[in-house]
Amino acid sequence: MIAQIHQSLIKKEFSALELCQKYLERIKKFDQKIKSFLTLSEDLAISQAKKIDEMISQGREIPILAGIPCAIKDIILIEGLKCTAGSKILENYVAPYDATVIKRLKENGAVILGKTNLDEFAMGSSTENSAFFKTKNPLDLKRVPGGSSGGSAAAVAADLCAFALGSDTGGSVRQPASFCGIVGLKPTYGAVSRYGLIAFASSLDQIGPMTKTVEDCEIVFDVIKGKDEMDSTSIELPITNYQSPINELKIGVPKEYFVEGIDLEVEKLIKEAIKEYEKRGVEIQEISLPHTRYALPTYYIIATSEASANLARYDGIKYGMSNVKSQISNLLDVYLNTRGGGFGPEVKRRIMLGTFSLSAGYYEAYYKRAQKVRQKIFEDFEKAFKDVDAIFTPVSPTPAFKLGEKIDDPLKMYLSDVFTVSASLAGLPAISITCGKTKNLPVGLQIIGKPFSEKLIFEIAKIYDTK
């Protein structure tokens, strides 16, 4: 889709400005119902589009993303625009600089339409934890778009942008992509710079593309990936173009993913997709990832521990919401009042769980134990990848659920990430592609690869995408 728009722009079938205005019109018409955007950046978008049109009229070569309208999850900084992270505590925070991914998008001429809704600080699986409003699934307005990158997923699915960026800590790109019937990639840890991404859990967070097609996903990934000196965990990818025939591919299907609480229709569709691959000559092999059932509890200890440390920065002193100007007389009360009033229930819950897991007397039994189990999960994958090139699993045990269905039961909500957290804990790349529908709701197939095997993942995904 991006490549087609690119061709049309070059051939002057329409201008970048016309395209940008078309998308802005669509947002104004349809987003009242879907509510995927928190902020629109019309001025920025129009000035970027005009710049591209000027380049085209001068006959200059333009990058493939030039003039392509996109949306950005509101946890990634864009200089001069509000960045709320879906939280009251950052309601009026204006980003002082561009995230590295934004710098790269801008350099490549992408047209940024606005910032999309999310669960507060990316903590959630339905976008219902946003402090501002709930986003609806464009395919069924009574249902959630998934989360935490629900606004980005809904905007792509409803054609309110050509592509979007999300962030994924335990499944926050893949699960909403699955719920909204689009493509979402969580890159290998270190593949994309996190500079300018508001931190949730630093050993897990990655920014990823959310797109209409696998080809688009690859185009966006190629622009945002790579080493950045502002994020010392980012590395130049040793990614090579994958050139191996389908019939030499061997893909593993872990038996542990087809037991606990999976919707029967989802299981059926995933198995049919796997059969489809088999028909095309891919060798399928049952494998075992024995520590799968421990991934979710491990994730919730590690992610919340890191979050409790990362979110300590919201203290009412440096930026964001603050009670410092009230009649409070001491520093501690500024902290307590600002944080008590500024964070929503899920964020408080996770800060509490993380603080508990790191506290004296519990550190060994919780945080340290979880880090050891994380190592076991990592070794499961290491062992499996000696035999297979990639792994197929479902993205989520169910299709999109109803608004309000799980919001009162945190544990039930956490279970929608049960199939995505393992790849996050092991730092592996994983993509979600739609493999079918049940009662008109899309179901996502997850393809997990070895570290930095994004190119292979794209090739495998394309086999199905072009079906």
Place this chain on the structure above:
Amino acid sequence: MISKDEVKHIVKLARLSLSEKEIEKMQKELSAILDYVEKLKEVDISNVEPFSMKLKNIFRKDSAQSQKPMAKSQKLIEMAPQKKENYIKVKSVLK
């Protein structure tokens, strides 16, 4: 089951403030989550090293990264809710 006093202790460590009602709810929810993570105790972790990213140290010169470092820091100080001259102002720590 985590006790109410423990919850209050964690609230203090986390620098949060919760109402009595919130504390009660938190006690129930944290207990349920902690029960769920209990199953990590089934895993044999003897002789297992904690997971690490196997990252290498990366260094840079200790010098200003931008050409106008003052302009950048000025921008950041401007964001503080209370400031005095070029400093961020805080409430007194000691009486």
